[in-house]
Amino acid sequence: MRSCSSLACLLLLACQPDVGASSAAVVYGEDGRTEPYAHPSAALRAVARSAIAMKVGARHVDDSAPSDVRITYTRTLSEAQDLCAGEPFEDQIEPGTCSGTLIDERHVLTAGHCMDTARDCDESVWVFGFEVDAAGAIAPLERDDVYACAGVIAYFDDGEVDHAVVRLDRPVVGHTPVEIRLEPRGLSPGTPIALIGHPNGLPMKIDSGGEVTWTSGDGLSARGTVDAFNGNSGSGVFDHDGRLVALLRGGETDYVDAGGCNVVNVIDPPPADDGEGLTYVRPALEAFCASPGVVSPLCDCGGEPCVPGLDGDACADAQVIEPVSQTLTGTLTGYAPLTSGSCGGAGPDRVFSFTLEAETGFEARSEGFDSVMYLRAGCDGAELDCHDDVDRDTDRGSRLSRVLAPGTYHLFLDAYDGDVGPYTLTLTFEREADLPDAGPPVVDAGTPSEPDAGAPVADAGGSPPASGGCRASSGGGGGEPWLLVALALLFLRPRRSSIPRD
Secondary structure, rough: OOOOOOHHHHHHHHHOOOOOOHHHOOOOOOOOOOHHHHHHHHHHHHHHHHHHEEEEHHHEEEEOOOOOEOOOOOOOHHHOOOOOOOOOOOEOOOOEEEEEEEEEEEEEEEEEEOOOOOHHHHOEEEEEEOOEEOOOOOOEOHHHHEEEEEEEEEEOOOOOEEEEEEEEEEOOOOOOOOOEEOOOOOOOOOHHHHHHHOHHHHEEEEEEEEEEEOOOOOOOEEEEEOOOOOOOOOOEEHHHHHHHEEEEEOOOOEEEOOOHHHHHEEEEOOOOOOOOOEEEHHHHHHHHHOOOOOHHHHHOOOOOOOOOOOOOOOOHHEEEOOOOOOEEEEOOOOOOOOEEOEEEOOOOOOEEEEEEEEEEEEEEEEOOEOOOOOEEOOOOOOOOEEEEEEEEEOOEEEEEEEEOOOOOEEEEEEEEEOOOOEEEEEEEEEEHHOOOOOOOOOOOOOOOOOOOOOOOOOOOOOOEEEEOOOOOOOOOOOOOOHHHHHHHHHHHOOOOOOOEEO
């Protein structure tokens, strides 16, 4: 590698845009990146032009003329990526480093790794409306399209969930925040999605040919087959009605070597259960609204939670059920991993509550995935039982069985890890008073109309008489009537529950 003079190195670095720490790249099937003016969806075009912003180094923006803001960056995509001739958008400039979406008049949602350092805020601006028109020219920009970063809120990045909210230096003028779609459980695989942002820092593009391929068990992250590139990090992911559902976290390599030059990395056919990494809006909005000092219409919901919770997601919000035998079905997808039992449970969990007024036999059986169940006497009460696997070969199912005293109990259906899905929960409640009672023991005294014939008398053939009664067999001689009476008493005594007592 050749060295360079200090001045030459500084000049070279000054021409390089800052890049996010996590790349987002690849084309699935056909390249679906489309200029906003040419996209057929009016809803997605409207979102692109009103709410999508590009993060760019402030040194590359000349806003000295308020009505004629210029992007001074000149390097093309072909020059930056050493592209082979004929690659899409090769002659367009690529000044951007990340993308974001306007969620209220003062805040932009982006990826956490786009705002890792103080420089990401202090030395960058956010530009709305950076796109090309039908003639291929950069659309005119004004000062109301350019905003500085005044702070970063709700920053988080653990490699799966990745978000940050940028507070702008002033309220945005001339642009409209997006509508947000909150899905506590995430989107189902196969749901169509669109990505709007700045791939490789290019003028804005829309790709509406992707779909969700996988959603995490906690409903916080997903994967999808959107055509995304470095610079798309933080881009909004939308349903086809233009509602924001997620943001892009990262993905595959952008380009591959084609023998002396590079071409777009194409994966065809697209994967059925993989793709680019996405973070749902829900965790970002929860963190944003929980941040001190935040004032936003997104966080003003009339005293109710702005992000709807799931029934039974926390012990304090346990789903109350009647103490009657029943079968419950559902899924743990979208539930948070809040608790665990003494025998395990590191995944999402759901809580059920019931109150007993009398001593009751209780049994719970779960099926569907690698579950863990535990029972507590109240949210903070003692754990009464915990069970992991019914079937040790498949690690599936759990079973609890006890006799419980009167009181309130909380049943936790948990997952061994994050791999969850639909479940079937079979509950049996059997009060002691409802158990079958055979009454006092009764000994068969023979047929009422026939007097007791006394001791058995064998006929000539050695067979016992055919009359009823409690008689000993004559075949072996010396039968004991008292033994039969004892056996009858043992068999006919009242049955009690076999469920172990608390």
